[in-house]
Amino acid sequence: xSDAQINEAARLFSILSEPSRLKLxxxxxxxPLTVTELIEATEMKQGNVSKHLGVLLSARFVARERExxxxxxxxxDKNVYKxxxxxxxxxxxxxxxxxxxxGVS
Amino acid sequence: xSDAQINEAARLFSILSEPSRLKLxxxxxxxPLTVTELIEATEMKQGNVSKHLGVLLSARFVARERExxxxxxxxxDKNVYKxxxxxxxxxxxxxxxxxxxxGVS
DNA sequence: CAACTATATTTCGATACAGCAATATGCAAG
DNA sequence: CTTGCATATTGCTGTATCGAAATATAGTTG
Numbered sequence: 001x002s003d004a005q006i007n008e009a010a011r012l013f014s015i016l017s018e019p020s021r022l023k024l025x026x027x028x029x030x031x032p033l034t035v036t037e038l039i040e041a042t043e044m045k046q047g048n049v050s051k052h053l054g055v056l057l058s059a060r061f062v063a064r065e066r067e068x069x070x071x072x073x074x075x076x077d078k079n080v081y082k083x084x085x086x087x088x089x090x091x092x093x094x095x096x097x098x099x100x101x102x103g104v105s
Numbered sequence: 106x107s108d109a110q111i112n113e114a115a116r117l118f119s120i121l122s123e124p125s126r127l128k129l130x131x132x133x134x135x136x137p138l139t140v141t142e143l144i145e146a147t148e149m150k151q152g153n154v155s156k157h158l159g160v161l162l163s164a165r166f167v168a169r170e171r172e173x174x175x176x177x178x179x180x181x182d183k184n185v186y187k188x189x190x191x192x193x194x195x196x197x198x199x200x201x202x203x204x205x206x207x208g209v210s
Numbered sequence: 211c212a213a214c215t216a217t218a219t220t221t222c223g224a225t226a227c228a229g230c231a232a233t234a235t236g237c238a239a240g
Numbered sequence: 241c242t243t244g245c246a247t248a249t250t251g252c253t254g255t256a257t258c259g260a261a262a263t264a265t266a267g268t269t270g
Contacts, residue, residue: 001193006127009192014122018258019108019115026106035217048259050218060199069216069267079195083188087114088106090184094165123228140247153229155248174237174246 015059016083020044021052024073025080028062032074120164121188125149126157129178130185133167137179 015021020042027033027041038049053073056062063076075081120126125147132138132146144154158178161167168181180186 001131003124003128005193005196006131007124008196009189010122010124010127012192012195013118013127017115017119017122019112020258022111022115022118023108026111036215045260046217047219047261050216051258054218066267071217077195079191079198082191084114086184086187086191087117088110090117090182091110091113093184125228141245150230151247152231152249155246156228159248171237176247 012059015055015061018052020048021056022084024049024052024056025061025075025084028073028075029081029084032065032072034067034070034072036070038073117164120160120166123157125153126161127189129154129157129161130166130180130189133178133180134186134189137170137177139172139175139177141175143178 016025023042023044024038027038033041035046035049035053038044038053039046042049044052053062053064057064057073061075061077061080062073065072065074121130128147128149129143132143138146140151140154140158143149143158144151147154149157158167158169162169162178166180166182166185167178170177170179
């Protein structure tokens with residue numbers, strides 16, 4: 001595991017470290033959506049949606065497909081699902097730990 | 106998936122989004138290490154090692170065990186391995202994609 | 211081509227956090 | 241208790257990036 005690989009991993013994690021981008025991914029996990037639909041789904045400003053999609057696109061976490069005047073985005077990397085699954089797992093475990101802590105004491 | 110959960114996931118990803126912290130985790134994946142050993146392994150400044158370990162500790166990604174004057178840290182959450190595995194996978198896939206692209210054309 | 215819509219990009223003020231250096235705390239031995 | 245080492249914390253400066261707003265680009269239609 002070289003330093004360059006560490007840096008790249010950090011960069012990829014950092015792309016997933018913004019609530020706005022996770023919201024976009026969450027919306028796209030149901031089905032591919034256009035920018036307009038994503039604006040509605042996430043209640044974010046158009047410029048920011050576009051900007052964040054650009055970040056996700058450049059990392060190839062999502063892919064873009066032009067449809068006339070529209071741009072439809074979809075999840076392009078199955079690892080996104082895996083990463084989110086593991087993280088959700090972790091959050092559930094943490095919640096369970098806290099619950100037990102209070103339940104026992 | 107509530108907004109609060111999204112925020113928490115983002116926070117956890119952000120903890121993994123620093124090369125310094127990934128270096129520490131990588132070192133700890135072999136075996137538990139003291140701060141002094143981590144300083145040697147990562148060539149980071151003592152203050153920064155301590156600070157980053159604090160962040161990892163507060164998120165319970167690592168655990169601390171006092172040994173006299175020393176503090177020995179270890180990975181406390183198996184999901185760390187999973188998350189890093191998936192990310193490494195992803196990076197290999199990306200590398201392979203690039204290689205093929207150049208190989209074919 | 212002009213007007214309209216969807217998307218992308220740029221600019222800007224505010225915030226977050228990294229690394230460094232200095233300092234503080236805690237434990238152990240003499 | 242004082243000295244010394246391991247670790248933690250604090251203050252600081254610089255950099256990165258967010259959201260909002262404004263502006264630019266691109267495709268469609270009349």
